[in-house]
Amino acid sequence: MTDVTAMTATQIAGLVATGAASAVEVTQAHLDRIAAVDGRVNAFLHVDTEGALAAARDIDARRAAGAELGPLAGVPVAVKDVLTTKGVPTTVGSKILEGWRPPYDSTIVQRLRAAGTVMLGKTNMDEFAMGSSTEYSAYGPSRNPWDTDRIPGGSGGGSAAALAAYEAPLAIGSDTGGSIRQPGAVTGTVGAKPTYGGTSRYGLVAFSSSLDTPGPCARTVLDAALLHAAIGGHDPRDSTSIPAPVPDVVAAAKLGATGDLSGVRLGIVTEFGGEGAEPGVTAAFNEAVDTLTKLGAEIVEISCPHFRYALPAYYLIAPSECSSNLARFDGVRFGLRTGDDGNRSLEEVMSLTREAGFGPEVKRRIMLGTYALSSGYYDAYYGQAQKVRTLITRDFTAAFERVDALISPTTPFVAFPLGARTSDPYQMYLADLFTIPSNLYGGPGISVPCGLSEGLPVGLQVMAPTMADDRMYRVAAALESAVGTLTPPTM
Template identity: 65%
Template sequence: MSADLTRRSAAELASAIASREVSAVEVTRAHLDRIGAVDPDVHAFLHVSDELALAQAAEVDRAFDAGEQSASPLAGVPLALKDIVVQKGVPTTAGSKILEGWLPPYDATITRKLLDAGIVILGKTNMDEFAMGSSTENSAYGPTRNPWDLSKIPGGSGGGSSAALAAFEAPLAIGTDTGGSIRQPASVTGTVGAKPTYGGVSRYGVIALASSLDQPGPCARTVLDTAMLHEVIAGHDPMDATSIPQPVPNVVAAVRRGQADGVAGMKIGVVKQLGGQGYQPGVLSSFRSAVEQLQAAGAEIVEVDCPHFEYGLAAYYLILPSECSSNLARFDAMRYGLRIGDDGTASAEQVMSLTRGAGFGAEVKRRIILGTYALSAGYYDAYYGSAQKVRTLIRQDFEKAYQQADVLISPASPTTAFGIGEKVDDPMAMYLNDLATIPGSLAGIPAMSVPSGIAADTGLPVGLQIMGPALGEERMYRVAAAFEAGYLAEHGTTVPQQIPALEGTAR
């Protein structure tokens, strides 16, 4: 029974809980047992909230048994929360030693929406420190491993959330996407992850990396589950000045339409610049098959030219470090978090220097230094200012592309999962993992990754990236659902169901 519960979709679990076929406590306990069995090998979680999760589940059961109206269609379903989203009284580190032991005094807006919806938060997932990385190897608490192959990375920065899904430790998860940190982990673990339009989901209570790029979003094993979670967490929030005052998109209805009507009559654009050199042969082969599947389903395939995408990586790695150097200045040993060298004789400057030197990892220090330099007098216009101009050109490329197509598609990641330690000492090789996802982040558009099969050359999952125009989540989800349904019809199973049991033994 326990194994059966952990392999059901969130929608199936929600239905079973609402019909009282099973209790929320039973579902939660099954997932906690699963975490206990396999997480010593996977290391998806930094903190597991056993007692709190069971108490939340018990409250859902009490409400159902009392005949009270369900808080949401996902009431009682467990979720893994990325450790960059604060939860009152629960350890939150953002994967960094500088926040070790910190207990937030408030809930993030996302956290509050999840709890109000009756969703059970299992714990906090591992991540690259302050979301800086593409492999979850930059976590101060050790790397997370890909359930498909424990010698491989699960992507980053949200590798803990994606690995928790792939290992059946949770049916739902929250990620954050600054340059691809939801989509790339989804791609390499065979799961689903969506980055909403910038401002579509509140950032209040999400520890900031790059404020003009950061965007929380939903992660799951199916497109429908992702859409259901999307509707729970989306919406305007007066606590976030960048939150869009727009209604929550009806993405669940869009999924139903995609499942029923497919993509007939839609124009789907293949981005000329997102493929080719730097992309693994197995990834490109899978992408070509995905294009053929969509075309066979009735979509018109058009090639779109986005000439400024090739400058996206350089622009991003000036904008992000600049904003992170500003945001991370708050971690100064004066107010909260780690404090080193305070022996009564050291000056505030010495304590700050010692604390930041000991508390920040190498990648964080690298980006702070880059960003501080790019923002310094005499260099601001040449670096940060120029990068923002490139960002505008990329946004204009997207606007022109959407005059030709309803959505755009590309591989979600240039490669399948690579070996742990393989790129950790080569920052440029690591940054290239974001080739396909960065343009959408710079433009602030919605984008998601859905499983598109297994690469023949590695035997590991590949993701298809689907990008919509700003506030175009509904058409994005429609195409994603249609593609998933077509894949299921052709192969008889979805990629996540193929993941080995991983019964606590390293493979």
């Protein structure tokens, strides 16, 4: 059998559907790949070997019985460890939840199972999704398969690294300020943030509830669209879920793959022009813009004057919401409990538990958020940031009256060396400079590889209006059809 780990999800599904390969064979091949390379990549926090093979056997039995299988049946998937999985450890990259096995599946995981995908395990991440490099994981950093001395992005670096290392053809991430798109960009993979509310947050361990958005990660745009279609749609258990069907992202990806963008107007955000992107990133982006023009797209410059304030607004809103959400980790109800020797007060046990269980970046953001929400400062900080968020939304609304989608580099720089930015939080935060506006607005965004700089991947970001996710898939697939996919050095 051909090496299935090098295949796309679409190709693997075809093999399983026709019986050319069994789901068990496909799953075992990926488990073997994980065993061979993950010691160098650290993409996985937990590999569910028994569960994966059991799910694969079930798919094979259903196919043998003549049951109708979905378009991703038998395809392995890696899941970011921010989503609850029944009976499977869910740590969110934190010591405070080490060993916790949830009693229920998140909606995303339920839909993955219903689609017939095979969950390989849980992927590494920055603790509570707070970080841009996966270096803030309590279980050690993940590494970029392009260069294992470099970061794979964050917070979902484990999912992106698993794809780039061919440990899985599909993965799930979550995007609060760029945590799907930015790892996609620096690992040469595809990462899509759906419209906020287009995918369910039920069972997603919350960081920032008005921003968190689970979404698909893949090596091709079509694979990402197929995964998006499988996990998206209304969920009554999520109060922010949009009661509308997912746009036909699969048809859009197939249309884009024809390489025709005639009649599509794309805007380049003027304010992103002087924001310190590396020369190699800018060069790769400009080449991609030329390619999009040749495919028939009309390129115009669009001013979004309030985008320059997105980063500071985000770092008031997100920490404020994190301060509220993480108050539930008190050492009483679940997770870590430290210092309970019978002689300490509840407050002391809480304090000792949080001191031992939370890492430095989580503590930093809790303190920032608590301060921003405190009496006398709420209006000056959190209130003002929400006003800026409204202005950014208005910028997007005005832009989409003139263009179908906006494009930009996904990140200002390529993957940086491990340890290069951990001592300077601001420089770390800049990794999400171009991705944060879409989160504040709530619209969809996708990162697709557009070239190399110094031998490392560069991503192009497509941002679309809310509930127009299909637009970004069409543009991304068209660029992919012209540029091709990226293949990291052999590990």
